[in-house]
Amino acid sequence: MRAACRAMRSAADGLTERQRRALESICATFCPDGPSPRALGISDTLLELTPPSDRTALLRLLSVWDLGGRFSRRPRARREAILRAWRDSPIAARRRVFNGLRRGSLIPYYARAEPTLYVDPKPPRLTPLQIECDVELDCDVCVVGSGAGGGVAAGVLAQAGLDVVVLEAGPHLEDTDFRLSELAAYQRVYLGAAALTTQDGGIGLLAGSCVGGTTTINYTTSFRTPDDVRADWGEPFTSADYDASLDAVCERIGVNSDEGKPSKRDDVMARGLEQLGWHVAEMPRNVRGCEQGVVCGRCGFGCPIGAKQSTLVTWLVDAQQAGARIAIGTRARRVRVSCGSANAVEAASNGHSVLVRARAIVLAAGALHTPVLLRASGLSNPNIGRHLHLHPTTGVSGVFDDEIRPWEGTMQALYSDQHRDLDGAGYGLKYETAAVHPGVLVAFAPWESAREHAQLMAQLPWISGIGLLLRDRGEGEVRATRTGDPRVRYALTAGDLRHVRIGLDGAARILEAAGARRVFSSHSRLVAYEPSPGARERFLEQADGVGYAPGRCSFYAFHLMGSARLGSSPSNAATKPDGETWETRNLYVMDGSSFPSASGVNPMVTIEAVAHLNATKLAAMLT
Numbered sequence: 200m201r202a203a204c205r206a207m208r209s210a211a212d213g214l215t216e217r218q219r220r221a222l223e224s225i226c227a228t229f230c231p232d233g234p235s236p237r238a239l240g241i242s243d244t245l246l247e248l249t250p251p252s253d254r255t256a257l258l259r260l261l262s263v264w265d266l267g268g269r270f271s272r273r274p275r276a277r278r279e280a281i282l283r284a285w286r287d288s289p290i291a292a293r294r295r296v297f298n299g300l301r302r303g304s305l306i307p308y309y310a311r312a313e314p315t316l317y318v319d320p321k322p323p324r325l326t327p328l329q330i331e332c333d334v335e336l337d338c339d340v341c342v343v344g345s346g347a348g349g350g351v352a353a354g355v356l357a358q359a360g361l362d363v364v365v366l367e368a369g370p371h372l373e374d375t376d377f378r379l380s381e382l383a384a385y386q387r388v389y390l391g392a393a394a395l396t397t398q399d400g401g402i403g404l405l406a407g408s409c410v411g412g413t414t415t416i417n418y419t420t421s422f423r424t425p426d427d428v429r430a431d432w433g434e435p436f437t438s439a440d441y442d443a444s445l446d447a448v449c450e451r452i453g454v455n456s457d458e459g460k461p462s463k464r465d466d467v468m469a470r471g472l473e474q475l476g477w478h479v480a481e482m483p484r485n486v487r488g489c490e491q492g493v494v495c496g497r498c499g500f501g502c503p504i505g506a507k508q509s510t511l512v513t514w515l516v517d518a519q520q521a522g523a524r525i526a527i528g529t530r531a532r533r534v535r536v537s538c539g540s541a542n543a544v545e546a547a548s549n550g551h552s553v554l555v556r557a558r559a560i561v562l563a564a565g566a567l568h569t570p571v572l573l574r575a576s577g578l579s580n581p582n583i584g585r586h587l588h589l590h591p592t593t594g595v596s597g598v599f600d601d602e603i604r605p606w607e608g609t610m611q612a613l614y615s616d617q618h619r620d621l622d623g624a625g626y627g628l629k630y631e632t633a634a635v636h637p638g639v640l641v642a643f644a645p646w647e648s649a650r651e652h653a654q655l656m657a658q659l660p661w662i663s664g665i666g667l668l669l670r671d672r673g674e675g676e677v678r679a680t681r682t683g684d685p686r687v688r689y690a691l692t693a694g695d696l697r698h699v700r701i702g703l704d705g706a707a708r709i710l711e712a713a714g715a716r717r718v719f720s721s722h723s724r725l726v727a728y729e730p731s732p733g734a735r736e737r738f739l740e741q742a743d744g745v746g747y748a749p750g751r752c753s754f755y756a757f758h759l760m761g762s763a764r765l766g767s768s769p770s771n772a773a774t775k776p777d778g779e780t781w782e783t784r785n786l787y788v789m790d791g792s793s794f795p796s797a798s799g800v801n802p803m804v805t806i807e808a809v810a811h812l813n814a815t816k817l818a819a820m821l822t
């Protein structure tokens with residue numbers, strides 16, 4: 200019997216024949232027939248994209264999905280109706296399954312085109328350590344993570360003459376490696392292949408996982424911390440030293456407003472905003488020699504010409520030149536603490552154990568992994584993992600008569616703060632655009648049937664979107680799963696949803712004023728209108744009717760913050776203002792986790808500035 204079961208399993212993927220048939224027929228229902236999703240191997244990619252924590256549940260579902268061929272043998276129209284019933288289910292877990300399968304089928308289907316890009320080959324800037332045996336290293340400071348916080352901390356500490364070891368879980372890619380298809384970029388340089396979500400599936404969680412962290416794949420928007428946010432946060436953000444750190448990071452990463460030629464998407468947004476008489480301004484960007492055309496639209500997949508001044512091309516280069524060692528593919532597991540003081544990091548790399556002994560340890564693994572590491576290291580401060588902010592982002596899209604080619608052009612050149620402060624206390628939203636590649640449209644577009652969806656995808660060249668980036672008052676929580684991965688709980692509060700609703704209306708108004716002939720939201724069902732008297736009001740009623748509960752409207756988080764926040768007391772914060780944890784000496788946090796609340800602006804410059812400030816203080820203590 201056991202042998203027979205084994206025989207029914209496909210050696211390649213561990214699926215039984217029944218599970219495979221179910222999965223292939225689900226993919227074939229979401230996708231159009233030509234080219235055949237089966238021939239493209241879509242079901243295999245869907246499995247690869249499924250987060251490990253969801254895989255067992257998926258396999259269990261696939262075992263019963265198609266009993267007696269009750270799904271695969273039905274005609275397409277019936278199969279589509281079954282999927283729509285999951286989409287519209289009152290049970291959130293079913294909507295989560297629907298969205299996981301929808302994205303898992305359609306992103307691999309539409310996002311696989313290889314780019315035709317020529318870029319001059321250049322020698323790599325970094326020569327990181329590849330761990331090939333069990334090792335023990337000694338240094339002054341071990342920095343975990345090489346993104347906005349970790350990259351800056353490593354650069355500052357190494358340039359102060361300290362011996363620094365950086366541990367980075369992700370791979371090392373340089374300019375010419377970034378000629379990736381959209382799908383390959385998600386698979387190679389995004390955390391969890393860009394398929395992670397909050398536990399209820401309500402918000403997609405995006406971050407980079409590679410040398411340079413999220414700065415390698417981010418959109419280069421470089422806002423300084425707003426003055427009112429600094430005043431609200433208090434020390435150290437109000438200090439003159441923090442001003443100096445803001446200046447230093449903006450200088451090092453080349454923040455400027457001269458390389459922001461508006462894309463056609465930005466032209467659309469500016470036209471609408473100007474028609475309405477609303478605020479519009481230039482986006483500051485951290486680029487040097489940006490192409491601001493086709494290449495620039497690929498910013499989210501890594502910059503193939505090295506124009507983006509990520510930590511990969513700035514602070515980590517400084518760190519290496521000052522002697523720092525950067526170990527790649529090396530995941531920190533826990534910090535060793537003895538007599539209340541941190542003294543080493545235990546890590547794993549390619550099946551080898553790595554032990555880094557250090558006088559001080561800086562955690563900069565991002566707002567999902569830093570709290571998990573703190574807990575794994577035995578810290579118990581109740582603020583660890585709490586106060587997570589996400590800047591939940593949704594979008595509204597317009598279809599225009601003129602071709603826009605929304606995947607091209609400067610990533611983000613303009614923004615509007617028209618609704619930045621909706622409650623008199625600085626909470627509201629920002630309007631921004633971003634390049635729309637096929638996988639991005641899939642993520643935010645409704646699905647009614649394979650045919651309707653394919654027709655929508657075919658309109659991509661004429662589509663332009665406006666993102667609403669919410670400054671959230673609401674908070675979530677990060678905890679570790681049994682396998683040590685982060686699990687995120689987060690629910691939009693009623694107040695935050697009121698602001699989203701204002702943003703939905705605002706974005707529709709901007710698109711309508713810019714001349715869109717059709718406008719649609721990011722709801723799971725088609726919520727759309729063609730401008731005419733009263734149409735927008737009916738659109739908003741329809742949007743409210745579908746609602747904003749998890750799985751009913753697409754939200755993504757590009758900005759992960761606050762999960763080990765700094766503050767004046769262990770009762771309200773996980774670390775002291777200088778980043779040292781309240782309960783363990785010589786253990787510091789220097790990344791997006793440190794924010795006291797949501798920054799309300801794209802956070803990279805703030806993360807770099809606070810890491811710069813606190814790494815400078817740490818260097819002064821250690822030298």
Ligand SMILES: Cc1cc2nc3c(=O)[nH]c(=O)nc-3n(C[C@H](O)[C@H](O)[C@H](O)COP(=O)(O)OP(=O)(O)OC[C@H]3O[C@@H](n4cnc5c(N)ncnc54)[C@H](O)[C@@H]3O)c2cc1C
Nearest residue numbers: 344346347348368412413417418419420531791801802803
């Ligand atoms: C698509 C996208 C676009 C964005 N665009 C902008 C923008 O234009 N402007 C802006 O201001 N912000 C932007 N952001 C956000 C911004 O880039 C991030 O907030 C910022 O980089 C976070 O910095 P960090 O140091 O907290 O973490 P990260 O930069 O994410 O770095 C964390 C690093 O730690 C590594 N790591 C995790 N766990 C471990 C472990 N256990 N051991 C070793 N290494 C580990 C990860 O692999 C990762 O490389 C964007 C984000 C996304 C996803």
